[in-house]
Amino acid sequence: MTISSGATRSTDLVSIVSLTSNSAGPVSPVRDPSLLPIPQLAVGDPLANLLALETASRSIGLKNAIKEIGHIRTQNADEWRKQKAALERAMHSHKKGGFWHKLGKVCGTIAKVAAVVASIAVAVCSGGTGAPLVLAVAAACLSTAAFAQSEAHILEKLGVDEKVATWAEVGMSIGAVALTGGASLCSSGAALTAVEHGVQVGGEVVAIGGGAAAVGQGVSMYEAGQANGAEADAYADIAKSKLVDSHLDQLLLTILDELEQNEKSFRRTVSSVRSTTDTAGATLLLAAGRV
Amino acid sequence: MSTSHLRSPFARGIDPAELVYCKGFELHADGRYADAAAVFRVMLQIAPTDERGWLALGDCHEKIGQKRVAFEIYGAGGVAAQPAPRCLIARFRILYDTGRFAEADAAFSDVEQLAGHDERFSKIVSDERKARP
Numbered sequence: 001m002t003i004s005s006g007a008t009r010s011t012d013l014v015s016i017v018s019l020t021s022n023s024a025g026p027v028s029p030v031r032d033p034s035l036l037p038i039p040q041l042a043v044g045d046p047l048a049n050l051l052a053l054e055t056a057s058r059s060i061g062l063k064n065a066i067k068e069i070g071h072i073r074t075q076n077a078d079e080w081r082k083q084k085a086a087l088e089r090a091m092h093s094h095k096k097g098g099f100w101h102k103l104g105k106v107c108g109t110i111a112k113v114a115a116v117v118a119s120i121a122v123a124v125c126s127g128g129t130g131a132p133l134v135l136a137v138a139a140a141c142l143s144t145a146a147f148a149q150s151e152a153h154i155l156e157k158l159g160v161d162e163k164v165a166t167w168a169e170v171g172m173s174i175g176a177v178a179l180t181g182g183a184s185l186c187s188s189g190a191a192l193t194a195v196e197h198g199v200q201v202g203g204e205v206v207a208i209g210g211g212a213a214a215v216g217q218g219v220s221m222y223e224a225g226q227a228n229g230a231e232a233d234a235y236a237d238i239a240k241s242k243l244v245d246s247h248l249d250q251l252l253l254t255i256l257d258e259l260e261q262n263e264k265s266f267r268r269t270v271s272s273v274r275s276t277t278d279t280a281g282a283t284l285l286l287a288a289g290r291v
Numbered sequence: 292m293s294t295s296h297l298r299s300p301f302a303r304g305i306d307p308a309e310l311v312y313c314k315g316f317e318l319h320a321d322g323r324y325a326d327a328a329a330v331f332r333v334m335l336q337i338a339p340t341d342e343r344g345w346l347a348l349g350d351c352h353e354k355i356g357q358k359r360v361a362f363e364i365y366g367a368g369g370v371a372a373q374p375a376p377r378c379l380i381a382r383f384r385i386l387y388d389t390g391r392f393a394e395a396d397a398a399f400s401d402v403e404q405l406a407g408h409d410e411r412f413s414k415i416v417s418d419e420r421k422a423r424p
Contacts, residue, residue: 032384032422033418034350035346035350035377035380035381035415036316036319036343036346036347036350037343037377038316039309039312039313039316040309040313269307272311272333272336272337275329275333276314276326276329276330276333279325279326279329279330283323283325283326
């Protein structure tokens with residue numbers, strides 16, 4: 001059983017005189033056992049180790065950050081190329097006169113948007129047990145995308161039918177919830193929010209499947225002849241690419257944040273170590289003077 | 292893509308307060324109380340809710356004869372690092388040793404309440420009572 005924190009405490013003030021004077025009462029005849037807990041770490045020179053560790057970490061962190069930012073830039077460029085190609089395809093399809101495709105084609109278009117959610121969710125949830133941060137970032141990204149969709153009706157502006165867009169939005173929301181649930185469970189098993197409460201690790205795929213089914217249901221409600229399949233396909237590619245872009249941007253921001261925190265932490269450590277070393281030096285000088 | 296490797300050792304789970312406490316403890320054990328006190332001050336800036344920092348800093352002051360300062364530090368520790376049973380015991384010791392028995396008893400009652408059914412801590416409390424009946 002642990003010590004309760006609810007107990008009351010003595011807050012009596014004791015006068016300076018009473019504390020500095022030992023004549024008022026008996027002094028304990030025995031030497032008091034030390035109350036100081038033994039440190040959990042058994043290291044020879046912790047400050048030196050700490051400094052070395054910080055310096056090494058800073059250097060490695062910087063190199064990795066530069067490498068990863070370069071990688072993200074390359075990925076961003078790829079995504080931009082995909083977007084450009086998709087735009088060209090969309091324009092080409094539009095010029096071709098816009099014949100209406102069958103229902104299955106539209107289903108494929110919407111599935112592509114939902115697949116963004118599903119693929120990220122499955123990939124991250126299956127292999128990302130050690131990366132709750134990435135899960136959280138991905139979930140935030142998806143959640144933002146779903147929110148943006150409900151606010152601005154992006155898919156509808158991209159030429160997708162209102163009903164279908166609504167179902168796609170539901171799919172994105174469910175994907176985001178599944179991801180957030182994964183992040184919560186990966187990090188500390190903390191309680192999920194009310195919305196996420198029903199989503200368990202084992203149920204992630206089911207939830208995503210539910211999202212896909214919802215999209216399917218939306219597709220079934222879609223009336224034939226309302227979209228140009230090829231054009232919509234191209235726009236779906238753009239939407240997908242935009243989502244990846246958004247994820248990369250979030251990742252970039254996270255890396256920069258981590259770097260900033262790393263730098264601040266390093267400065268604090270160096271400052272603390274310097275202060276302690278100065279004190280130790282001054283004490284040595286004083287001791288030498290007395291000798 | 293994980294960014295956790297970019298974090299400092301602090302963020303990777305190495306407790307800076309523990310490292311600093313370790314150094315302070317070493318200095319304290321060597322009898323270098325002023326140096327240890329400087330280290331524990333650093334520790335309190337990093338981890339103000341860690342009872343050990345308050346207790347150790349107070350003890351450094353006690354060791355160099357500054358009981359009043361130590362008493363106040365233990366008091367502050369009792370507030371900042373709740374629950375802080377060791378800080379309460381340290382306060383109790385000072386009160387008892389300075390003859391303020393009523394206040395010492397009150398402080399000791401607080402300690403006993405905090406100890407509750409914690410066996411390890413109850414042993415410390417009972418030993419303390421034996422030393423200062």
